[in-house]
Amino acid sequence: MKRELWFGLSLMVAILTVTAIFMPWSNMSNGHLGLLMLSLVVVAIMLGFPTAFTLMGMGVLFAWLAYRSGNPDIAVRQTLDLMVQRAYSVMTNDVLISIPLFVFMGYLVERANLISKLFRSLELALARLPGALAVATLVTCAIFATATGIVGAVVTLMGLLAFPAMLRSGYDIRLSAGAITAGGCLGILIPPSVMLIVYGATAGVSVVQLYAGAFFPGIMLAGLYIVYVIVLAKLKPHLAPPLPMEERHIDLPPTAAILRDKVSHRVLPGLIGGLKGRRNLGIPAGEIVRQGTVALLPAIALALFLGLTWHLATKPVPIDETTGLVEMGQGGGATESADAGGLAEPPADEESAGGVQEPKSNGVQEPPAGDVKEPPGAAKAAPPAAADAPAQPPATDADGERRPTPTWYWIILGVSAVTAVGFYAIFTFVRLEVFKMLLASFFPLAIMILAVLGSIVFGLATPTEAAAVGALGGFVLAAAYRQLNFTVVKESVFLTAKTSAMVCWLFVGSSIFSAAFALLGGQELVEKWVLSMELTPLQFMLLSQFIIFILGWPLEWTEIIVIFMPIFIPLLAHFHIDPLFFGLLVALNLQTAFLSPPVAMAAFYLKGVSPPHVTLNQIFAGMLPFMGIQVIALALLYIFPQIGLWLPEVLYK
Incomplete structure (x- = not known):
C-alpha cells in the first residue's frame, strides 16, 4: 500500500483512538456528543465522503438527538425546521452572489x-x-x-x-x-x-x-x-x-531588423536615425512613429504617474471659513450675538423658565452696518449673489496657492529620471519585442x-x-x-454552476452542522476548555494557528473554514483579537491545505499531467520547502501586523 494511504489510515486510527479513550461513555452529555460528531465528521471526510452532504447528514442526525433530549414528540419537526431555516439563510446571503x-x-x-x-x-x-x-x-x-x-x-x-x-x-x-x-x-x-x-x-x-x-x-x-x-x-x-x-532567440520584424543593422541596436537612436526618410532605409515614417509610440509608453506612464503625484503632493489644503460663527454656548446675549453676525442665545431668565421660548419679533437683528434690514421676525437668509458678481472660490489655504513641492518628490523625480535614462540606454529592439509580448x-x-x-x-x-x-x-x-x-461559454457556465453549487451546498451543510454543534453545547464545552487553560492572546493565537496548520494535512481549506472557524471565532472577543487580522492569518495558514500530504490536491493535479517518470513523492518533497516559507510568512505577518492591517486602516478607518 502507498505511503500516503498508510499515513491517512494512521491519522484516522489516531483520531478514533483518542476519541474512544477520552470520551466519557458512561456519563455522556450533549457537549460530548458534539465533540463526537466533530471527530466523526473529520474521519468521514478523510474516508472520501462528500464534505457538504457529510456535514448535512451528521448535523441533521445530531440535531435530532439534541432536540430529542428536550422534547421527543416534536424533535423531528424541529429538526426539519432547522434544515429549512439554515438553507434559507444561505440562499439570502448577498455576499455569496x-x-x-x-x-x-x-x-x-x-x-x-x-x-x-x-x-x-x-x-x-x-x-x-x-x-x-x-x-x-x-x-x-x-x-x-x-x-x-x-x-x-x-x-x-x-x-x-x-x-x-x-x-x-x-x-x-x-x-x-x-x-x-x-x-x-x-x-x-x-x-x-x-x-x-x-x-x-x-x-x-x-x-x-x-x-x-x-x-x-x-x-x-x-x-x-x-x-x-x-x-x-x-x-x-x-x-x-x-x-x-537558443531559447532566448526572438525573430525581429523586417523594419526593426533593418534599423538594428543599419542604425543602432538600441530603440530610440535607431528610430531617430530611421527618420532620415524612405529613400535612405526604405522604411515608411508611419511605421517608425508607431514603433516609437510603443517604445515611449513606459516614459508616458512614468510622466503621468509623476504628474499625478505632484498634483496630490502640492494640492492646496482646504480651510473651512469660520468668519462670523460663534461657538455654541459661548454667546453672552442678543447684542453680542448680533455684533458677531450669528444667532443670539436665549436670555438667562428664559432658560430658567424651563424651556426654549419663542423669539420675540426683534430677537434676531442684522448687524447695524447700513445694509437693508430684514423684516422683523423673519428668518435670516443669505443675500442672493449679484448677477455680475464673480463666484467665490472654495476656501483654500491663506494665499490660495499650491503648497511647496516636498523634498521627497524631488528625490522620487530624480530616481525616476535616472531609471528612465538607464532603461532606454539598454532598451534594444529585442527588448522592444518582449515588451510588445507583455503588452x-x-x-x-x-x-x-x-x-x-x-x-x-x-x-x-x-x-x-x-x-x-x-x-x-x-x-x-x-x-x-x-x-x-x-x-x-457553455463549458464556462457548466463549470461555474458546478463549482458554485459545491460551495453553496458546503455553506448549507456547514450551517446545519454548526447549529447542531451549538445545540449540543459543543461550542460551550470547547470555550470552557480553552478558557480553563488561562492562555494569553499570544498563546491562543499560536494554539489556534497550529491546529489549523495540522488540520491542513488531512482536510481541504473548505472543510477547515466551514467546520472549525465557527468554533474559533466566538473566542476572539475574549482574547481581544481582531477577526479581520485572525482571518488574514488563517488565509495565509491555509495555503498549507493544498501543499500538505496526504490530501495535497495540488500534487495530484500536477501528477495527472506530469511525465511518467515523475513520482508523487518527488512532488511532495518539492512542496515541503515552500511550506516552510509559508510558516515564515505567517510569523512575519504576526510580528508585523501592519503588513495586513495598514491598507484597511488607511482606506476605511
Whole structure:
C-alpha cells in the first residue's frame, strides 16, 4: 500500500483512538456528543465522503438527538425546521452572489489561452535572472491564479506548459514541482479570492476589508517564493541552469531588423536615425512613429504617474471659513450675538423658565452696518449673489496657492529620471519585442485585475458588483483573443454552476452542522476548555494557528473554514483579537491545505499531467520547502501586523 494511504489510515486510527479513550461513555452529555460528531465528521471526510452532504447528514442526525433530549414528540419537526431555516439563510446571503461571478470570470480567462503567451513573455523578460524559468512560473501562477482563483486549473495548465520546459532545461524535478504547486495555490490568498468570501460570510467580517488586508500578505508570500528560487539557483546552479541562448532567440520584424543593422541596436537612436526618410532605409515614417509610440509608453506612464503625484503632493489644503460663527454656548446675549453676525442665545431668565421660548419679533437683528434690514421676525437668509458678481472660490489655504513641492518628490523625480535614462540606454529592439509580448498578454490581464480589485478596495463597487465587472472583463478578454464562442461559454457556465453549487451546498451543510454543534453545547464545552487553560492572546493565537496548520494535512481549506472557524471565532472577543487580522492569518495558514500530504490536491493535479517518470513523492518533497516559507510568512505577518492591517486602516478607518 502507498505511503500516503498508510499515513491517512494512521491519522484516522489516531483520531478514533483518542476519541474512544477520552470520551466519557458512561456519563455522556450533549457537549460530548458534539465533540463526537466533530471527530466523526473529520474521519468521514478523510474516508472520501462528500464534505457538504457529510456535514448535512451528521448535523441533521445530531440535531435530532439534541432536540430529542428536550422534547421527543416534536424533535423531528424541529429538526426539519432547522434544515429549512439554515438553507434559507444561505440562499439570502448577498455576499455569496459574487462567488459564481468570480468563478465565471476565472473560467473565461482560463479558456482565452492567455497563459501560454503570458508565460513566454515573462520567461524572456526574466531570462537574465538566476532560475528564470522558475521565477517566470511563479509570476505567471500568481497573476493567473489571481485572475481565476481556481487552483486546479492553474496547476494543471502550468503543469502542461511550464513543467516540460523546466525539465528540458535541466531543472530539478522537486524544485520545478514545488514552484508550480506553490504558485498555483496563491489564488486562494490573493484577492479576488473565493476563500476570503467564504471566511467573511462565515465570520461576519467585511469582504472588502479582507480583500484590502490580504493584498500585501499575498504579494509578500509570492515575493518570498521568488527570493527563495533566486537564492537557490544562485547557490546551486545545477538545480536551475540558465536559459539556453537558443531559447532566448526572438525573430525581429523586417523594419526593426533593418534599423538594428543599419542604425543602432538600441530603440530610440535607431528610430531617430530611421527618420532620415524612405529613400535612405526604405522604411515608411508611419511605421517608425508607431514603433516609437510603443517604445515611449513606459516614459508616458512614468510622466503621468509623476504628474499625478505632484498634483496630490502640492494640492492646496482646504480651510473651512469660520468668519462670523460663534461657538455654541459661548454667546453672552442678543447684542453680542448680533455684533458677531450669528444667532443670539436665549436670555438667562428664559432658560430658567424651563424651556426654549419663542423669539420675540426683534430677537434676531442684522448687524447695524447700513445694509437693508430684514423684516422683523423673519428668518435670516443669505443675500442672493449679484448677477455680475464673480463666484467665490472654495476656501483654500491663506494665499490660495499650491503648497511647496516636498523634498521627497524631488528625490522620487530624480530616481525616476535616472531609471528612465538607464532603461532606454539598454532598451534594444529585442527588448522592444518582449515588451510588445507583455503588452499583449500581461497588461490586459493586470488591468482587469486592478479594475476589479480597485473598485472593491476604494469603495466604488461592492464585491458582487465588481465580480460582475470582472465577468464582463473575462468576456472582453476572450473576445479579444478570438476564443469567445458557444463551446467556451457553455463549458464556462457548466463549470461555474458546478463549482458554485459545491460551495453553496458546503455553506448549507456547514450551517446545519454548526447549529447542531451549538445545540449540543459543543461550542460551550470547547470555550470552557480553552478558557480553563488561562492562555494569553499570544498563546491562543499560536494554539489556534497550529491546529489549523495540522488540520491542513488531512482536510481541504473548505472543510477547515466551514467546520472549525465557527468554533474559533466566538473566542476572539475574549482574547481581544481582531477577526479581520485572525482571518488574514488563517488565509495565509491555509495555503498549507493544498501543499500538505496526504490530501495535497495540488500534487495530484500536477501528477495527472506530469511525465511518467515523475513520482508523487518527488512532488511532495518539492512542496515541503515552500511550506516552510509559508510558516515564515505567517510569523512575519504576526510580528508585523501592519503588513495586513495598514491598507484597511488607511482606506476605511
